[in-house]
Amino acid sequence: MSEQPALDQPPADVETDECLSSYDYLYSPTLLNGRVAFITGGGSGIGFRIAEVFMRHGCDTIIVSRNLQRVAEAAKKLEAATGRRCLPLAGDVRQPESLTAAVEEALRTFSRVDILVNNAAGNFLCPASSLSFNAFKTVLDIDTVGTFNASKILFERFFRDHGGVIVNITATLAYRGQVLQVHAGSAKAAIDAMTKHLAVEWGPSKVRVNSLAPGPISGTEGMRRLGGPAAEAMGLSTIIPLQRMGNKTEIAHGALFLASPLASYVTGTTLVMDGGSWLTSPNLLSASLDVWSSQMKK
Ligand code: HXC
Numbered sequence: 001m002s003e004q005p006a007l008d009q010p011p012a013d014v015e016t017d018e019c020l021s022s023y024d025y026l027y028s029p030t031l032l033n034g035r036v037a038f039i040t041g042g043g044s045g046i047g048f049r050i051a052e053v054f055m056r057h058g059c060d061t062i063i064v065s066r067n068l069q070r071v072a073e074a075a076k077k078l079e080a081a082t083g084r085r086c087l088p089l090a091g092d093v094r095q096p097e098s099l100t101a102a103v104e105e106a107l108r109t110f111s112r113v114d115i116l117v118n119n120a121a122g123n124f125l126c127p128a129s130s131l132s133f134n135a136f137k138t139v140l141d142i143d144t145v146g147t148f149n150a151s152k153i154l155f156e157r158f159f160r161d162h163g164g165v166i167v168n169i170t171a172t173l174a175y176r177g178q179v180l181q182v183h184a185g186s187a188k189a190a191i192d193a194m195t196k197h198l199a200v201e202w203g204p205s206k207v208r209v210n211s212l213a214p215g216p217i218s219g220t221e222g223m224r225r226l227g228g229p230a231a232e233a234m235g236l237s238t239i240i241p242l243q244r245m246g247n248k249t250e251i252a253h254g255a256l257f258l259a260s261p262l263a264s265y266v267t268g269t270t271l272v273m274d275g276g277s278w279l280t281s282p283n284l285l286s287a288s289l290d291v292w293s294s295q296m297k298k
C-alpha cells in the first residue's frame with residue numbers, strides 16, 4: 001500500500017499576508033472559473049487567503065476595507081500570484097453608502113458578483129465590566145451590522161435577479177460563552193442567526209447563505225489580539241483535539257467549498273473549522289485576564 005499523508009494534514013500556508021509560494025490543488029482548478037467574489041476585509045489575514053485561493057480557482061475578486069493602501073498592496077500581490085483580476089476598494093462596512101459605492105464600482109468593472117464573503121471584523125480582549133458602551137456597539141456595528149449591510153446591498157443590486165452565494169465568517173466564541181469576548185461572541189452569534197433568516201428568505205431567489213466558524217488560526221491578527229502566542233506557550237495546541245491551530249489556507253478551502261457548486265444543496269448552516277477546539281478548550285478567566293492586562297500595559 002502506498003504511503004499517503006494523514007487526512008488531517010494541513011495544506012501549506014505562510015504566516016504573513018503574502019501569497020503562498022506553492023499551491024497543491026485539492027479541488028478542480030476551474031471550480032470558480034468566470035465567477036466574481038466580493039470579499040470584505042480581504043486585504044489581510046483570513047480574508048486575504050480566501051481571496052488568493054478563490055483566484056487560484058479562476059475567480060476574480062473585489063477586496064474592500066477601510067484602508068485603501070492596504071487593499072491596493074494586497075491586490076497587487078494577489079494578481080501577481082494568481083493571474084486573475086483583483087479590484088481593491090475603500091469601504092467601511094458600517095456605512096451603507098460607502099458599501100453601495102463599492103458594489104456599484106464592482107458591477108461596473110466585472111458586470112457581475114456571484115459570491116459575497118462577509119469577513120471584515122473587529123475584536124480585542126476586554127472584560128465586560130471594562131467594555132465601554134461604544135466599544136460593545138463598535139464591534140456589533142462592524143461584524144453584525146456590516147454583514148447585514150453588505151448582504152442587503154448585494155441582494156438588491158444583483159443576487160435577487162441572478163442568484164448568488166453568501167459566506168459569513170463567524171466564530172465559536174458564543175458556543176460556550178468565551179470570557180472577555182461578550183462583544184465579539186454576541187456579534188458572531190447574531191450573524192449565525194442572520195445566516196438562517198436570510199437562507200430561508202432568499203432561498204427561493206437562488207441565494208445560498210452559510211456561516212463558516214474558524215477556531216484559532218495561526219498567522220492572523222485575530223489570534224494575536226486574543227493572546228495567541230501566550231496561549232501557545234501555555235500548550236493550547238495540546239488541548240485541541242487535532243493538537244494544533246488551524247491555518248488560513250484550511251479556512252480558505254472551507255470558504256471555497258461553501259461558495260462553489262460543491263455545496264449546491266447547502267444553505268442556512270454553519271461549517272465549524274476548529275479542529276474540535278470549542279469542545280475541549282478551557283475557558284480560563286484568570287489566564288485571559290493576565291493576557292488582557294499585559295496588552296493594556298503596552
Ligand atoms: C477595550 C477598546 C479597545 C480595546 C478599542 N476600544 N480598542 N476597548 N479594549 N482593546 C474601544 C474604544 O475605546 C472606543 O470606545 C471603541 O472601542 C471604538 O474604538 P475606535 O478605535 O474608535 O474604533 P474603530 O476605529 O472603529 O476600530 C475598531 C476596532 C479596531 C475594533 C476597535 O481594533 C479595529 O479596527 N479592528 C480591526 C482589526 C481586527 O480587530 N482584527 C481582528 C479580527 S479577529 P470609547 O468608549 O472610548 O469611545 C476576530 C477574532 C474572532 O474577530 C475569534 C477568534 C478566535
Ligand code: NAP
Nearest residue numbers: 041044045046065066067092093120121217220221222223
Ligand atoms: P484581520 O486580518 O484583522 O481581518 C479583518 C479585516 O477586516 C481587516 O482586513 C480590516 O481591514 C477589515 N475591517 C475591519 N473593520 C472594517 C470595517 N469597518 N469596514 C471594512 N473592513 C473592515 O483578522 P483575521 O484574524 O484574519 O479575521 C478575519 C475573520 O475571521 C474575522 O471575521 C474574524 O472574526 C474571523 N475569525 C478569525 C479567527 C482567528 O483565529 N484569526 C477565529 C475565528 C474567526 P481595515 O483595517 O483596512 O479596514
